[in-house]
Amino acid sequence: MTATEALRNLDDCLTNLDDRSPCTTLYSGISSSSLSLLQTLDWIQSKTPRANTRPRSELESGAGELTKLFGKAGVLSQQIRQSLNQSQILLRSSPCPILAIAGLLNAGKTSLVAGFLSKKGRERLLIGESNSQGTHRFIIWLPQVWRSNPDLWANIREQLETIFENKPEYLSDDPRLAAKQYNAIDSERPIAIALATPLIATDEALDQWNVGIMDCPDIQTGIAPGGSRVSAGNAWTANETVFQMADTRERILGQALRIASAFVVVASANSLQDEYVDRLLESASKAMPGLKKILAVNRVPRRYSVQEIAQEVRHGYASHDCWRYYMAYHFDGPIARERLPDINEDVFKSTSEPAKETLPIFVRIDHSKAVQPPAAVPRSDFLNYLGSQLEPSQLSRDIIRVTLKNLRRHCDNAIEQIGGYLALEDKRHYRLQRVLAEACLSLSYAARDSGTSATGEPPLQVSREIIKQVAVSLERTAPWWAKPGRKMTGWIESARNAAGGVTQWVALPSWMSDRLKASTDWVRSRWRKGEGGKVISSQAFFESVAIHDHNGDLIVDEIDDRATFLPRLNAIMDRFQAESRTRLDENQLDAYTREMWNRMSWKQRMWTGMAPAGMLFAPLLAVMMLPMDFGGSAVLVFASMKELLVAGAAGVGMAMLNSDHMPKIAEHEAAWQQLSDLYAITCDEFGVPRIAKDNSIPLRIGSINKALVPSQLPVQLGTLSNPVTSVMKLVPGFEEVMHTGFSNLDRALESGK
């Protein structure tokens, strides 16, 4: 198997859906599916879009450990994709190694690059210490011959695009325009965008070594090129703005270094113990661990000997494991000029100018035979000859090896992160189930607190089904004297949809409809105020969830989340009203209503017999019409049987209130079943698995613990947005499959295929 085939297999393993997928979704509402590694990471990322848009520090402090992972998922997936793409490009491409020249501000990076280029190429460089001469772009200088190879050229462009996530641009042949491009003042775009858009140039002087050079911007600049002010805010903001610019440069550099096969870090002698040198070397090691790193010390005062500097860098930067050290003396000034190396003519062979006067001359100082000028420095010790000592094929192998190593590292990291995510998700599921169960129960609590139920059990939710059942029972048990008004029962049924019901009222004779309307309005106003029952709107439902979501698993910010949650909660209440089939026991209900008829005084009987039954059933109709009081959105109405009939226009309820001798009715069992249904629908809408039969959540009601009963309602995932959680597991053996893929790749590379 060749390396390319092995990588393709690995690619299949990471990106395609088959039995080698790492994750299986066990619960996503109604079906299960498998996700590839990258899909899993993307999925984790997409599950929590809002978490990723919030400040990282908030996630760390506010929403707990789980959310830390959400932020990383996107980065991991991006890293894997980039490493995978880059590996593919590198494997199919001819060797095209690039040497990255990074360094501190005004350390002499571009001057070093100039030493590798032809005179023509040098004219397109921008060298100088003022801001208007600063390098604010990544410029990739490539051998001229590479451009004549279309496949190679396309691969290089593709690789650059993969790494920078922006299409590269060409450096102008006109030195004036090239200078503007270098200085990022050739267009109006923000400096961060300009930084992330690489420039490509070619130079014939690089043809001999077959190595490209990337001239990198520094990571310290805090003042943008051009003329804008740093900040118009306060001192703190101004300071932050300056830092942000430097941070952006460092971040993009970390990304750009992935294209390099070797690095040269240039530092001025005066910055030898500066933290930024360490940061640069660390960035290189982090981006491409194991690749060659060279430290080049520029502008060394001529009072120092080669040995002193060599000892200094060897001692100071031993931990960075640099491949070589070079130094260049400060080339200005009359003192001790004998220490400037006497360069061979062909070190800067393509220049006609006295290069010794204008460009630093770096000589190697890391070996024991390092020469102190004026002794002649061997040609091989000049940094300008580095290209001849670098084997392009070896550099290419190095970058492929490190890119694959990075890929493996990112994949291992991804698996570890997914494992951690799933473990935390498991805990979160249970918390979410509990939050939703307690939120549903507390709605009932609120109703119970209205003071009409003394048992501590949740009161009945007056669903349409219950209303219909009570109305039918009232009609069924109505005595002969109530017959004239019973016709109204039919109207109640037709008033199931509140708006329709209202139009029917209008059709009644005015004396009758006025009384009916007044009666219904009275009941509605009482219920709205929480007298005789409790009306729960989606707002109240949200409050209930917010109160119980201590950890912020569902609600991170009540102000932001309210708007997105209310439609969900409305949908829950709509579905509950439409699907709840919980009924009271028919016989008990009939006994209850029959007793109610019997308890009526003669005066009430006379009145009730003459008045339409709707007067008696005003509370039932009022419940139907309550949603209109909340702008047409769904509501839940909690009330006991007593409360449901207490406000009857006939005053029957008043008689019942004073009596404890009404027949018993098992409304609490029905209420408990309703609560379980409401909880089940809530879970569905939020995409949270319902409680398994063998893993119930005990809810504390008063002094007793009681578990929710399983709901008979079918699982139906909410359609408004993504579930807030999902139950997944790692497919056993995926890691072995992945590692086998990497091992095949390693073998193929070792065998040179």
Next chain:
Amino acid sequence: MMDLSIEFEQATDLSRRILEAANKLFSDQPVLPPIQHACSQFETQCHDIIHGRGLTMLTIAVIGAKGQGKTWVVRQLILDPAVRAKLPSGVLAHEATTKLVWIGSIAPAEIDTQCERFEHCAPALLADLSTSYMLLDTPGATDADSRAAEIAHKALSLTPIQLLVIRRDQLRSSTTSPIVNQSEGVLCLPIITAVSPREVPSDHLEHFTTSDGQASSETPLHRDLQRWMQMIHDSAPKSRLLTPVLIEDFEATGNEEAASRRLRELVSQRLKSQSLSELGETREARLSAATARLKSQIHHLLETTAPQLSRSVHRLVSESQQLPNRVVESVLGSTVILETAVRARLRAQVVSDTSPIWFPYRTTISLLSMTQGAWDRLLLAMTGSIPSIFGTLVTWAKNIQQSRKIEWEMQEGLRERLNRQIEDQLAPMQQQFHRALSRVRSSHGSQSSNPGRVVLRGIEELQSRSQSLFESVLQRNRASRWSLMLCAFLGTLIFWGLLVGPIVAIYRQYFLACYSSFMNQTTDVGAFPHPSPAMLATSIFLSFIPLLLYAMITLTSFIRRSKIERISRGLIEQHHALVNELQSNGILRLDFEDSILEKAQFLLSLESHGNP
């Protein structure tokens, strides 16, 4: 100038309050340690600024990033070769400054030998700055040795005068910004080292300007300097910046002695141009800058680590600020209530200001005033219509009831409604804050803590001032006395002018009958006038109708709509102004009797506060 000891106490008190609030709010959360660190750093800075390590002498620190030439600058200001020899400078590690080095005649108090040393140098052997001073050499703020860098940062608050050293090629570096930000409030003399001899202007920037942004020259060096100075000014607006000193790259010129001489000369020249006795008095500015920095730091920390908490508190505070105005709108902004109140009061004023002598005009407008809204029925009632009489009486009763209600609204409405709104609107937000806090803490325990009340102070004052305002506005807009008298005179004239005919006729007949009875002694009693009641009633009725119509017109003109609307608008505007005035004076303010919320509000509003 405020007494420094008081300011120091205030600063340390601020730090203590911040710590106390943070401890109470975040207990063991990750956000707490950075706050504690910031407070501890602030306290050290305050101590250093106020006490200055016991040094009575002016101290000049040389600060900057790593490798900019700080120690070289220090050495040039020391004329004693022995002391200079003890201060190596160069690129090698053993030449680097890793400790604070005090150079002068008196050692500072509490020298920590781990990170400081003192080199004695007689004042005469320091470069002449027209006053005796001490020098403080500091490590590079960007030293790879984190301990040395920390020492460098701590030194930033020690001295009132700082020489900020930076190489010319580092002028666009971000490293200077935090250094000057940390030392804000000082007198800062920038020293730009390693300037290419080609770039050094002949006048050494004598005419360099920074304040108006106009460059004296358009060379790259001037442009870079201007932007750098602008950056420093933005990062440390309270610092006083002097014209930079440019030192050429002596490696390039090969003449270090000339560079040294120029440095001494220019530093002396720049500092002598200042009043050196005043130079030391930067403590107040530095203390104030350190306080502002702490506030910004805490604010930034909270905004980034607990934005939901911050938003819920801001919302609560903003709501509480808008609440009084909204309530004023609801009480006064309602056209029904306010215009009715104004109309009723103006009507009453018209009646009360009309003298009883203008009978029956006054009686008529009084009647009309009480039956406002039922004048049609009043007219019909005069024809004897029983339903109209009943309707008029009902309206009369309603008007009285409404007047009482309005009276209550004006006296108690603001207070009642404000209290109700606090209950209805602020209480849920308060609960929301506690839930947000609970989530930040990621714990269940906090939820159980019993939140206290949110109280709006100054409602009584608002209510009483509102009433006074209402009275004074009505007073200003009451009808003038002469216009009332004129109208009353005309009304009375109309009535009596019309009724005078029957009265004169009756009296004439009466007088004739009297005369006849005196003169003739046989006059029949029937000669005396005996008009029928119907005639009298008709006369009165016919005289009253024009008066009634006239009274309707005058009363309407006194309470015309445009006037009522103008008064109402004025009242609303003045009430808003009143609320704003009371709020800005701190009379009308929200008090959290909820200690946790109060502390959160204190922390989150730190940056907007003035002095603590």
